Amino acid sequence: MSKIVILGAGISGHVAASHLRRKLSKEHEVLVVSPNSNYQWIPSNIWVGVGRMKSKEILFPLAPLYKKKGIRYKQAKAITFHPEGDKTEQKPYILAEYVVGEKKGQQEKVTYDYLINATGPKLNFEATEGLTPGLNKTYSVCTYTHADHAWEGLNDLIQQMKQGKKVKILIGTGHAKATCQGAAFEYILNVEQELRRHKVRDMAEVTWISNEYQLGDFGMDGMLLSYGSMTMKSSEMVGMIFEDRDIKWILGVGVDKIENGIAYYENLDGEHKKEKYDFAMLIPSFSGHGFKAFDKNNEDVTSKLFKGFMIVDADYTSKPYEDWSVKDWPETYQNPSYQNIFAPGIAFAPPHAISKPRKSKNGTAIFPAPPRTGMPSGITAKLVADNIIDSIKSGKDTAHHKGSLGNMGAACIASAGFGITQGSGVSITTYPIVPDYEKYPKTQGRQLGKTFGEIGLAGHWLKLALHYAFIYKAKMRPFWWLIPE
Amino acid sequence: MTQRISKYQRFKMMNPIIQFFKFIYLSIKIMVVVAGGHGGTREVKSKVSKLVS
Ligand SMILES: Cc1cc2nc3c(=O)[nH]c(=O)nc-3n(C[C@H](O)[C@H](O)[C@H](O)COP(=O)(O)OP(=O)(O)OC[C@H]3O[C@@H](n4cnc5c(N)ncnc54)[C@H](O)[C@@H]3O)c2cc1C
Numbered sequence: 001m002s003k004i005v006i007l008g009a010g011i012s013g014h015v016a017a018s019h020l021r022r023k024l025s026k027e028h029e030v031l032v033v034s035p036n037s038n039y040q041w042i043p044s045n046i047w048v049g050v051g052r053m054k055s056k057e058i059l060f061p062l063a064p065l066y067k068k069k070g071i072r073y074k075q076a077k078a079i080t081f082h083p084e085g086d087k088t089e090q091k092p093y094i095l096a097e098y099v100v101g102e103k104k105g106q107q108e109k110v111t112y113d114y115l116i117n118a119t120g121p122k123l124n125f126e127a128t129e130g131l132t133p134g135l136n137k138t139y140s141v142c143t144y145t146h147a148d149h150a151w152e153g154l155n156d157l158i159q160q161m162k163q164g165k166k167v168k169i170l171i172g173t174g175h176a177k178a179t180c181q182g183a184a185f186e187y188i189l190n191v192e193q194e195l196r197r198h199k200v201r202d203m204a205e206v207t208w209i210s211n212e213y214q215l216g217d218f219g220m221d222g223m224l225l226s227y228g229s230m231t232m233k234s235s236e237m238v239g240m241i242f243e244d245r246d247i248k249w250i251l252g253v254g255v256d257k258i259e260n261g262i263a264y265y266e267n268l269d270g271e272h273k274k275e276k277y278d279f280a281m282l283i284p285s286f287s288g289h290g291f292k293a294f295d296k297n298n299e300d301v302t303s304k305l306f307k308g309f310m311i312v313d314a315d316y317t318s319k320p321y322e323d324w325s326v327k328d329w330p331e332t333y334q335n336p337s338y339q340n341i342f343a344p345g346i347a348f349a350p351p352h353a354i355s356k357p358r359k360s361k362n363g364t365a366i367f368p369a370p371p372r373t374g375m376p377s378g379i380t381a382k383l384v385a386d387n388i389i390d391s392i393k394s395g396k397d398t399a400h401h402k403g404s405l406g407n408m409g410a411a412c413i414a415s416a417g418f419g420i421t422q423g424s425g426v427s428i429t430t431y432p433i434v435p436d437y438e439k440y441p442k443t444q445g446r447q448l449g450k451t452f453g454e455i456g457l458a459g460h461w462l463k464l465a466l467h468y469a470f471i472y473k474a475k476m477r478p479f480w481w482l483i484p485e
Numbered sequence: 486m487t488q489r490i491s492k493y494q495r496f497k498m499m500n501p502i503i504q505f506f507k508f509i510y511l512s513i514k515i516m517v518v519v520a521g522g523h524g525g526t527r528e529v530k531s532k533v534s535k536l537v538s
Contacts, residue, residue, distance in 0.1 A: 240489045241489075241490075243487040243489045244488065244489040244490045246487075326526045327526050327527050329526065331526070331527065379523060383523075402524050402525035404523070404524070404526045404527075406526045407523055407524045407525060407526050409518035409519050409521065410519065411519050413515075421501060424498065424499070427511055427515070429514070429515055429519070431518050436526070450517075452514070454511060455490075455498055456498035456499065456504055456507060457499050457500075457501065457504040458505070458507035459511070461504070462508060462511055462512065462515070484516070484520035485519075
């Protein structure tokens with residue numbers, strides 16, 4: 001009998017837990033340890049943040065589902081890792097602390113045979129002074145509670161605009177090394193559409209602020225894509241959309257401080273500037289959770305497990321941008337020191353960025369961190385689960401399921417406005433996610449055709465269809481496994 | 486405001502009939518890209534050795 005512990009019940013943790021439970025017999029234990037009581041389909045937070053969906057439509061409680069499916073669940077958070085056990089506990093374990101109920105605050109050693117760290121990112125708002133969701137007129141859409149607040153703030157502003165107030169709206173990244181530009185991109189287009197729907201568009205100046213060097217970088221070094229019968233750069237495509245929607249932009253900047261209605265930033269020329277706003281949604285930097293790890297003698301072995309995020313089978317040798325290769329990227333998400341520990345989704349430490357690193361004249365690094373979106377998070381979680389299943393079934397460690405971001409496609413269906421007949425979406429797929437300049441030297445490291453962009457109503461329907469399909473899948477309804485990650 | 490998307494392009498982007506067919510086309514195309522397999526990058530690639538999860 002094996003015991004598999006999964007930390008986190010976000011996209012990757014939940015995907016791993018559900019596949020493990022489906023494919024392993026009941027003699028094996030699957031246990032999820034996560035502080036959240038609800039599963040949330042994060043991509044639809046964009047619509048919660050513009051009041052077009054209620055947060056209850058994008059979430060469901062985990063405990064009843066896990067009980068029904070035979071997945072054990074502790075509503076607790078991991079604190080420390082003990083991959084060799086300790087003097088009193090022979091088995092490897094994690095120390096977890098309950099976050100609710102009678103056991104709240106109690107700590108417990110949770111032992112495992114296999115550990116999947118799917119704890120995603122820490123939303124590191126503290127890294128930017130004054131950037132706190134709901135304070136200083138700044139908001140976030142990274143969680144459903146944040147998105148609810150964002151809609152309250154935006155709705156309030158719309159009412160003021162209806163009374164004749166002219167406003168400034170600022171959306172983008174809130175830190176010099178933030179990622180997840182795609183989410184902010186969706187949000188700015190949705191906000192812009194909602195302003196038009198409420199007939200107050202002419203009362204607002206809408207501005208995109210970002211650490212990207214060019215529009216459409218998305219932390220992926222931009223892309224060359226097929227657009228209809230043309231080949232276009234993502235910067236041109238996003239520029240076209242922004243100009244058409246009268247959205248201004250400020251690029252290559254690191255926001256470093258927020259005061260009530262003022263964002264302070266440094267640009268690549270080293271200038272320190274500020275931008276006033278009445279409503280801002282700025283994505284914070286993402287960091288690891290600051291976990292510590294100890295060996296059986298209680299010596300600190302954090303550096304064997306973590307490098308901010310968790311160390312996996314990537315090549316972490318420091319090298320210049322010109323020498324980066326797809327081969328640097330992990331394939332099995334397995335920790336090299338402790339081979340029964342894995343980190344899919346956002347929890348693994350990337351070998352380096354994807355976008356070209358840039359510094360301001362003052363030496364401040366200003367460029368996006370690499371994004372790891374929902375689809376690759378699900379795919380990497382499933383392959384980790386499959387390797388564990390095969391290892392358990394064969395009785396020997398195997399890692400033959402592989403999925404490098406350099407040999408995997410992703411779709412980003414960015415909502416550009418809600419509405420069955422008035423909605424719009426920007427559908428972008430990239431193959432591969434991390435550009436492979438050896439294989440595709442003439443097309444910026446990606447395969448044209450498989451890397452394409454489309455704008456239109458169908459994109460909105462697609463995003464809505466994915467919302468329902470992925471929630472159906474997450475609820476483990478009949479034949480859920482037929483829906484791909 | 487600069488009108489970067491022409492009226493005709495916009496008509497095509499928002500016409501439900503055209504977009505219905507686009508929806509089907511995009512769904513298939515995205516499935517091909519995303520669910521079309523993945524693998525490692527470090528091994529010598531041949532059809533036989535490429536392991537797809
Ligand atoms: C607003 C927004 C819109 C997005 N839109 C899209 C989109 O359209 N398409 C797309 O592909 N991607 C999108 N993404 C990205 C996508 O949401 C992420 O890639 C995905 O959520 C990553 O999954 P994950 O499981 O690695 O991390 P998460 O989803 O963040 O899950 C992490 C889990 O770990 C738990 N956890 C945290 N700390 C601990 C601890 N100490 N112990 C145990 N558990 C812990 C958390 O509670 C959570 O359950 C969007 C992201 C945002 C913020």
